[in-house]
Amino acid sequence: MNCKIEAILARKGKAPVAELTAYDYPTARLVDEAGVDMILVGDSLGMVMLGYPDTTHVTLAHMLHHVEAVARAAKKAVVVADMPINTYNTPEQAVETAQALMAVGADAVKLEGGVAVEAQIRAITQAGIPVQGHIGLLPQKVKEDGGYRMHGKTDEEAAAIMRDMEAVVRAGAFSVVIECTKHSVAKAITDACPIITIGIGAGRSTCDGEVAVFHDLVGGFPWFTPSFARPRADIATEISRAVKEYISEVKNTI
Numbered sequence: 001m002n003c004k005i006e007a008i009l010a011r012k013g014k015a016p017v018a019e020l021t022a023y024d025y026p027t028a029r030l031v032d033e034a035g036v037d038m039i040l041v042g043d044s045l046g047m048v049m050l051g052y053p054d055t056t057h058v059t060l061a062h063m064l065h066h067v068e069a070v071a072r073a074a075k076k077a078v079v080v081a082d083m084p085i086n087t088y089n090t091p092e093q094a095v096e097t098a099q100a101l102m103a104v105g106a107d108a109v110k111l112e113g114g115v116a117v118e119a120q121i122r123a124i125t126q127a128g129i130p131v132q133g134h135i136g137l138l139p140q141k142v143k144e145d146g147g148y149r150m151h152g153k154t155d156e157e158a159a160a161i162m163r164d165m166e167a168v169v170r171a172g173a174f175s176v177v178i179e180c181t182k183h184s185v186a187k188a189i190t191d192a193c194p195i196i197t198i199g200i201g202a203g204r205s206t207c208d209g210e211v212a213v214f215h216d217l218v219g220g221f222p223w224f225t226p227s228f229a230r231p232r233a234d235i236a237t238e239i240s241r242a243v244k245e246y247i248s249e250v251k252n253t254i
Ligand code: KIV
Pocket: 021, 040, 041, 042, 043, 044, 045, 082, 177, 179, 200, 211, 213
């Protein structure tokens, strides 16, 4: 395991880990220079960068293009590259995809699922590539899974998410994202889990760290903001203001 990943793992129970998405060079450089621990080139780029309705339209070609740009910018943060839907259907395909993402500069890869992708995660980690798992709400399965909803509300569902965490750990991942679960479920998983848990929509202080989508943090995608997001800026309004000012200046001076 490389030393950047070991340093993240060593923070379990000691110092919270801040992860943020970025998809392009200037954003990645800004968040890296601001001191974020991990940059996730998430397949959320399908929505916030490419205008698709969900992440299921993202291809490996899209990911390679964006990971390469982010990797050029990130000097300190761990760059985690999402593996898009249908690029890890078998362990062999998973290793090929992970190797392609590492070849353009990723430090680690992320894929969705627990028990169902244990063999894929194991094959990738055995090939020497660090893996971040992703359990709870799985955006790539949102169509068959009843939309964007809170997971782990029933005892059965909570137990299934716990089994997913155990599978991800057994397969050798260094971290796992827990998305949109009941807060008590995220906390119970974090307490039982030897690797770094990263929450999103899973409550505050329930995990070893948090991840946010950059556009949700800075108000950069005003047409949809998840209910759990806590925007800290409003760049969409500022961009509109600057553009209108520019248009008006051009129209009034030429
Ligand atoms: O693609 C993404 O941005 C993600 C986060 C929501 C964790 O997977």
